[in-house]
Amino acid sequence: MGVFRDDFLWGGACAANQFEGAWDVDGKGDSVIDHCMGGVFNQQKSITVEIDPDKLYPSHDAIDFYHHYKEDIALFAEMGFNCFRTSINWTRIYPTGLEDEPNEKGLQFYDDVFDECAKYGIQPLITLSHYELPYELVRRYNGWAGRECIALYEKFCYTCFERYKDKVKLWLTFNEINCATAEMGAMFGTSTVQGFEGNRANLYVGPQIRCQALHHQFVASAKVVKYAHEHYPDFKMGCMTVYLQTYPATCDPKDQLANQANMRNRVFYTTDVQVRGYYGCWCKRFWEENGVEIKWEPGDAEILREGTVDFLSFSYYMTNLIGTHDDLEEMEGNIVGGGKNPYLEASEWGWQIDPDGLRFALNEMYDRYQIPVMVVENGLGAMDKKEPDGSVHDQYRIDYLRKHVACMREAVKDGVDLMGYTWWGPIDLVSHGTGEMRKRYGFIYVDKYDDGTGDYSRSKKDSFEYYKKVIASNGEDLD
Ligand code: BGP
Numbered sequence: 001m002g003v004f005r006d007d008f009l010w011g012g013a014c015a016a017n018q019f020e021g022a023w024d025v026d027g028k029g030d031s032v033i034d035h036c037m038g039g040v041f042n043q044q045k046s047i048t049v050e051i052d053p054d055k056l057y058p059s060h061d062a063i064d065f066y067h068h069y070k071e072d073i074a075l076f077a078e079m080g081f082n083c084f085r086t087s088i089n090w091t092r093i094y095p096t097g098l099e100d101e102p103n104e105k106g107l108q109f110y111d112d113v114f115d116e117c118a119k120y121g122i123q124p125l126i127t128l129s130h131y132e133l134p135y136e137l138v139r140r141y142n143g144w145a146g147r148e149c150i151a152l153y154e155k156f157c158y159t160c161f162e163r164y165k166d167k168v169k170l171w172l173t174f175n176e177i178n179c180a181t182a183e184m185g186a187m188f189g190t191s192t193v194q195g196f197e198g199n200r201a202n203l204y205v206g207p208q209i210r211c212q213a214l215h216h217q218f219v220a221s222a223k224v225v226k227y228a229h230e231h232y233p234d235f236k237m238g239c240m241t242v243y244l245q246t247y248p249a250t251c252d253p254k255d256q257l258a259n260q261a262n263m264r265n266r267v268f269y270t271t272d273v274q275v276r277g278y279y280g281c282w283c284k285r286f287w288e289e290n291g292v293e294i295k296w297e298p299g300d301a302e303i304l305r306e307g308t309v310d311f312l313s314f315s316y317y318m319t320n321l322i323g324t325h326d327d328l329e330e331m332e333g334n335i336v337g338g339g340k341n342p343y344l345e346a347s348e349w350g351w352q353i354d355p356d357g358l359r360f361a362l363n364e365m366y367d368r369y370q371i372p373v374m375v376v377e378n379g380l381g382a383m384d385k386k387e388p389d390g391s392v393h394d395q396y397r398i399d400y401l402r403k404h405v406a407c408m409r410e411a412v413k414d415g416v417d418l419m420g421y422t423w424w425g426p427i428d429l430v431s432h433g434t435g436e437m438r439k440r441y442g443f444i445y446v447d448k449y450d451d452g453t454g455d456y457s458r459s460k461k462d463s464f465e466y467y468k469k470v471i472a473s474n475g476e477d478l479d
Contacts (some may be wrong), residue, residue: 002474003409009123009420010471011083012076012427012443013377015130015175017059019429020089022066026105029095031132032143033059036200038435038450041349044201045435056452058430058437063446064456065427069113071458072427075444077120079464080471084122085376085422086113087130087175090156097134097152102159110160114167124168125376125422127240128157128224130175131432142194144180144213147297150220157224161232169235171228172313172376173221176242178270180214182207182290207290215294218273222307236310239274240376241267243314243361245354249323249339262322268368275312275369277305311419312369315377316358318351319344349381349439355403362411362418372417378404379424381431381439390459392445397463402478405470423467427458443467 017033039045092106225237248255272280320338328339331350344352380400384392425441443464448454
């Protein structure tokens with residue numbers, strides 16, 4: 001018997017807005033990401049309130065999965081995927097979020113994608129909201145700051161559940177929901193607020209509005225989880241968090257406390273609510289000290305308790321240091337901010353690579369919550385060089401993958417109930433953080449560049465064969 005479960009889910013993860021393109025095709029409306037232009041290392045994306053036809057918005061064409069899905073899913077199948085995580089773009093189904101009836105062409109597209117997956121025995125894992133809020137809801141309600149979004153999200157989810165109930169059994173309510181916590185710098189969930197225009201690094205949203213918006217997302221998530229449990233007992237409902245491990249920078253007890261507070265405010269704030277069904281005991285003090293007063297409606301506390309998830313998933317890319325001493329060096333180019341760790345190397349985008357941290361994260365999460373865990377994003381964004389014959393010799397990606405899978409194996413041996421692993425961006429796609437194409441994650445290279453050029457052709461990188469071998473051996477053969 002191997003280390004990983006026999007039914008271990010192996011595959012890759014994408015997000016509709018980062019790879020589908022076809023942003024206004026077949027009745028699709030504009031989502032928040034469609035208002036974001038590209039950025040670069042150290043310079044975040046800019047947002048425009050109106051879409052300017054003379055500007056380049058990377059999500060608009062992305063890698064055109066919309067028209068290449070058959071070819072791409074065939075390549076995933078060739079690697080041996082039995083799971084494919086993607087999202088349903090809310091604005092394909094309800095273009096502004098406000099319509100009473102869904103857009104049939106949008107629904108049909110995902111039917112086609114899921115049917116194509118089924119041909120190869122690939123199980124979809126669907127994120128219902130991956131930074132794809134209809135922009136109209138930002139205009140009207142300031143996005144999730146408005147309680148109105150709860151009912152609109154429910155309508156969208158229930159439409160998806162009923163339509164795809166025979167094709168999709170695994171669901172995630174919100175991608176990286178903790179990006180909206182008060183401690184997350186400029187990463188206010190979608191990073192878009194009513195009327196905001198300019199570099200999103202300049203976007204500051206205070207704790208009150210973030211915590212209130214998150215409360216609305218928690219209620220929305222719990223409502224649809226409860227609804228799914230009642231109507232579709234074979235569904236498995238999960239939450240998804242960005243697992244940003246920090247370590248104390250020194251053995252000064254003050255650094256330990258700073259780290260504990262950071263982990264609570266950035267990570268456990270959301271997982272506690274979605275898995276346990278109530279806020280952590282420390283939140284009250286946090287709210288008081290930050291001038292936050294959450295507006296609860298009658299029934300909110302009950303729904304949070306009743307709508308807890310069946311499994312917990314997270315993305316894992318890096319770790320950082322946190323401390324109270326002035327000599328802590330900050331990592332450059334790192335979107336989330338954090339101190340430099342002298343024992344780790346970093347990617348070209350300043351993300352400190354830490355495979356052991358993944359074992360640590362899995363143990364922390366499983367120990368704390370005791371429900372099955374899944375790694376639904378992990379990967380290396382790098383600048384690849386395509387050879388004239390289309391090949392890419394990405395040994396660095398193979399090394400990254402090998403080390404992370406090896407550490408997952410250790411976590412399973414530690415006793416963690418690990419359901420599966422989906423590599424982020426198995427095919428090159430648009431970076432969420434910077435909007436770049438050149439930050440490539442894929443095992444499949446896509447001929448598409450930051451200036452919008454490229455013929456969209458796909459070719460295999462060396463890592464393609466490596467991942468295929470890992471999957472074929474159920475994670476046993478990592479050489
Ligand atoms: C996560 C997001 C993804 C993805 C990934 C890589 O935070 O869920 O959407 O993009 O990070 O980040 P980036 O694209 O910024 O390299």
